[in-house]
Amino acid sequence: MEPKHDNTAVDSFLGLGMENMGLSSTMDEFSHGFDFSFLPDYGGLNSCSTQDVGAGLKFEILDGFLDEVEEVEDIYASHDLSSIGNHIFPETEVKKNVSELDGDPYGLKNNRSSNSPGISGSISESSKETAPHAESPNQNASNERVKDSLDSNESEDDNKPLSTFIGSWVKRGKNRKKNLSNTAYSRINSSGERMSCVSYGFRPRKGPMKKYMHTSTENTFSDDQLTSSEKEDDISVTKTSRTRSDRRKHQRMWTVDEVMKLVDGISHFGVGKWTDIKNLFFHSAAHRTPIDIRDKWRNLLKASYKDMHNDGQADERRKSVACSIPKDVLHRVKELASLHPYPFSKSSCFIHDSSRSRSSAKKKKKKRRS
DNA sequence: CTTAGGG
DNA sequence: CCCTAAG
Structure with a gap:
């Protein structure tokens, strides 16, 4: 391989080269049992990439970037993988199998949400999160590393103050x-x-x-x-020098993206399958236990009902941008709410006012099983 | 261990 | 979020 150490190397590193690098390494690790021939053309995988990678990977120039390269690799791996995953497991076919791909098990993210952080989001995300990873040399069967980066697709930070x-x-x-x-x-x-x-x-x-x-x-x-x-x-x-008195889990603001994933999860599994939802849609979210998710759903329902009682009143009381739930999401919540009622029977939540008498029927429908 | 409910 | 009771 002729190391073309001129601009081309650098260019390809900064540009397409990176993509190819990430991809190729990904392929190396994942092509073990698979035939990816059916995959779409990822930009001359064979032609330039290997060369450029071969040349570029020597990186006399880019020595200092090696760390970042790892991250980048992960990042791209994640993306490539997710797209791959979408190809391998088209929609309905595989359910649990996709679980490891997480983040976007059903390719949902792609369709929906202008909100879900796209590539850029994920990148900043991943780079931030995979960085510490690179430091610990041992603990990565590259396999898992890739999976990690997949997970880091998670939209952790949308706007976390x-x-x-x-x-x-x-x-x-x-x-x-x-x-x-x-x-x-x-x-x-x-x-x-x-x-x-x-x-x-x-x-x-x-x-x-x-x-x-x-x-x-x-x-x-x-x-x-x-x-x-x-x-x-x-x-x-x-x-x-806080004492151990306060030990509450840090309250993490639920991002819109998370909420949407929650809604997705519910629409796919139904209400009550919170562990499943957690595993599939929040697998990478270190926090967000199934219980948290359920609680969030509870709150969402409350919010949706509140919203529906305020008919038309676009309430901007929720001024904090992070908190305000987009209308479409709220709508989905409502739909799901009517689809499968949340089993809390008692009076506790929700406002009990006059209008509730009849409409509550829709909440008390039969519980949908999966 | 999971969920439902209540705090 | 946390905690507990119940399958």
Whole structure:
């Protein structure tokens, strides 16, 4: 292979070359049992890419970028993979099998949502999140790495105000036995403040979702994912030398994208299959336990009903941009709500006003099974 | 372990 | 979010 070390190499690195790189490496790792010949032409995979990669990968010039290259690889791998995945598993065909591809199990993301962060979003996302990955050399069967990056398709941050994280722990007074025994203790034992930068505040959900993930991968990933918020937490904690009194999981604002995934999940699995939804649609979301998801759905329903009672009144009370739920999503929520009622029977939620008497019937329909 | 419900 | 009770 002739290393063409002129502009071409650089160009291809910065441009198409990257794509090819990511793709080719992806292919290397994934072509083990597969015949990708049916895949669409990914821009001269064979012709220029291998060459450029061969040349480019030497990277005398780009030595310093190697780290980033890894990320980039991941990023592109993720994209290529997702597109591949969509080709391999067209829509309805495979359900669980796709689970590992996550992010966009049914290719839903593509159709919907001007909101869901497209490529750009994912890129910033991934680069942010895979970065820590590159540092730990061992723990990546490249296989898993790719899967990770797939997961990082997750739209973690749409618009997460950092203040959210900082503020959230402040308002927690109660101490909880469970939490105390879990997190706080470990922290104390590990000599309190000094340690705090590592483990404080991370309360792993008790059961790692083992079904669809290969343990180490997801865990490390979630750590990475939490990194940002964790840092916030740590800083605040060490600064104030917070005691273990407040141990509430950081309240993370639900992004529109997440909400949409939730809606998707429900429309695919039905209400009540929250573990399934979690696994498929929120597999990469380290937080968002099935319970969280259910709670969110509960809230969404509430919101939708509220909205429908305000008939037409575009209520802008939810001023925070992150919170406001787009109308279309709200509509879908309503549809789903009428489709399969959420089983909360008691009076608790929802406004009980006069108009509810008849209309409530639609909520109390039969529960749809899957 | 999962869900439903309630706080 | 958290917690608990129930399958």
